[in-house]
Amino acid sequence: MKLHPDARAPLSPAERELLAELVRDMGPRVLAYVRRVYGMNRDAEEIAAETFCRAAANMRALRASERRDLYLLTVARNLCRDRFRRASAGHLPEAPLADQAASDGDPAAHLMRQEREQALRTAVAGLPVHLREIVVLRLCVNLKFEDIAALLGIPLGTALSRMSAALQCLRQTLEPHYDT
Amino acid sequence: MTPEPPREDCESFQLELTRLACGDVEEPTPALRTHLGNCSTCRSALTAARRLVSDLRAALQPAELPAPVLADIERRLRALPAHRQRPRYLALLVPCAVAASGALALLVSSRPHGSARQPMAAGIQQVCQTEDSAWDSPAGYALDMLTGSADTSATSETIADAWTLLPWGNEDDWDVPRAASNPGSG
Numbered sequence: 505m506k507l508h509p510d511a512r513a514p515l516s517p518a519e520r521e522l523l524a525e526l527v528r529d530m531g532p533r534v535l536a537y538v539r540r541v542y543g544m545n546r547d548a549e550e551i552a553a554e555t556f557c558r559a560a561a562n563m564r565a566l567r568a569s570e571r572r573d574l575y576l577l578t579v580a581r582n583l584c585r586d587r588f589r590r591a592s593a594g595h596l597p598e599a600p601l602a603d604q605a606a607s608d609g610d611p612a613a614h615l616m617r618q619e620r621e622q623a624l625r626t627a628v629a630g631l632p633v634h635l636r637e638i639v640v641l642r643l644c645v646n647l648k649f650e651d652i653a654a655l656l657g658i659p660l661g662t663a664l665s666r667m668s669a670a671l672q673c674l675r676q677t678l679e680p681h682y683d684t
Numbered sequence: 685m686t687p688e689p690p691r692e693d694c695e696s697f698q699l700e701l702t703r704l705a706c707g708d709v710e711e712p713t714p715a716l717r718t719h720l721g722n723c724s725t726c727r728s729a730l731t732a733a734r735r736l737v738s739d740l741r742a743a744l745q746p747a748e749l750p751a752p753v754l755a756d757i758e759r760r761l762r763a764l765p766a767h768r769q770r771p772r773y774l775a776l777l778v779p780c781a782v783a784a785s786g787a788l789a790l791l792v793s794s795r796p797h798g799s800a801r802q803p804m805a806a807g808i809q810q811v812c813q814t815e816d817s818a819w820d821s822p823a824g825y826a827l828d829m830l831t832g833s834a835d836t837s838a839t840s841e842t843i844a845d846a847w848t849l850l851p852w853g854n855e856d857d858w859d860v861p862r863a864a865s866n867p868g869s870g
Contacts, residue, residue, distance in 0.1 A: 515761070527749070527757060535753065536746035552749070553756040560761055624743035642706055643737060644744035649708055664699040667706065671733055674740070682732070 519563050527556055530573055533645045534580050540640040542584045543629065551587065555580040574655050577645065581655070620681055627677040635670035638663060693719060694726050701726060705733035 515523065535552040538544065544551065558579050559566045569575040628639055641652045653663040675682070700716050703709050712720060720727050 515764075523761070527754070531749040531753070531757075532746035535749060536744070540744060549750065549753045549756065553753055553760055556757050557760040557764070560764060620739065621743035624740055628740070628744065639740065640744065643740045644746060649703065649706075661699065664702050668698055668702040671702065671705070671736060675732060675736060678736070682735070 515560060515563065519560075519567075522567070523556065523560055523563075526559070526572060526576065530576050531556070533573075534576055536644050537577060537640055538580055538584055540625075540628065540644055541633065541637050542588070544584075544587075547587065551580060551583045554583055558583070571651070573647075574651060577641075577647075577655055623678060623681050624674075627674050630677065631670055631673060635666055635673065638666045639670045639674075642667060694723060697726060701730055701733065705730055705737050707737070 531552065534555055535548060538548040538551050542548065542551075555576055559576060566572060566575060628636060631639065637656070638652060641647045641655065642649065647655065649660060649663050649667070653660045656663070697716050697719050700709075700713065704712055704716070711717075720730065
């Protein structure tokens, strides 16, 4: 991504470069996190965009942050929670929408893979939100468990036990798709 | 054949197995390795969990940001205010600095400058050095008041005439009326 240089822009060239780099590296992960955890298809894109604007408006805090990925995810998480608090008096969605897998190669193999991936995404979407969030942060956003614990403000053991419970739950749900 | 370890042992390794399945650690600890060597249930659970995690990674892989989202981010960034808000301490510091400099400027301008003081001092000196100056005695001041003139060229004769008009004598103390200084007379 290349941000347009603008003489009246409030950001310095170095800040714009930093932001462009963050949008490039973290943009897909922020959007995926919002989509997978909170399931807002149209709103997810808006929240992803808003996340980077909030970061730009608080550039001092962003620059001072040692973990900018965690900073951005925290902003995105707060935006999501605020939106749901307003919209549904605190009820987080239990079944986010699953997106479409990319098509390539053998149509039959692609169809089988697509079917399995769809089943996996649906199963993840069916998890309770506190388990779903751990799965998405670890396997989609690719955070370590220590970082997940820091982001969510929970002990490391809690993060690990939630992941363990989520995997157990998914294994039961997806049993028909796994022979063993 | 080695007997299967008790169920409690399996539960104690549960979190470590999760870390291993998710790829947080590369190798099991020696204790877990020993347990896995003896426990077929945990071995198969680890294999199944690794497969599930691998499939989940593929299914949940983040896609690139769609072009409309990128455009939306750009649009929002360009719509940010042109000037970022100053830090709070600066917002307080600037008015304080302006007030302090104003007060200083007022103080400096109210004091007489060296060029203004010099003519004033010279004038006072000139008055004091004038021959027959009416300022030599307190009566001289009264003379000026009577004649309505501060003329410094007043002569001894005009001063002597002036004494006749005053309630003080020439030798009297200047601020004590004659009657009061000489209670017997008048």
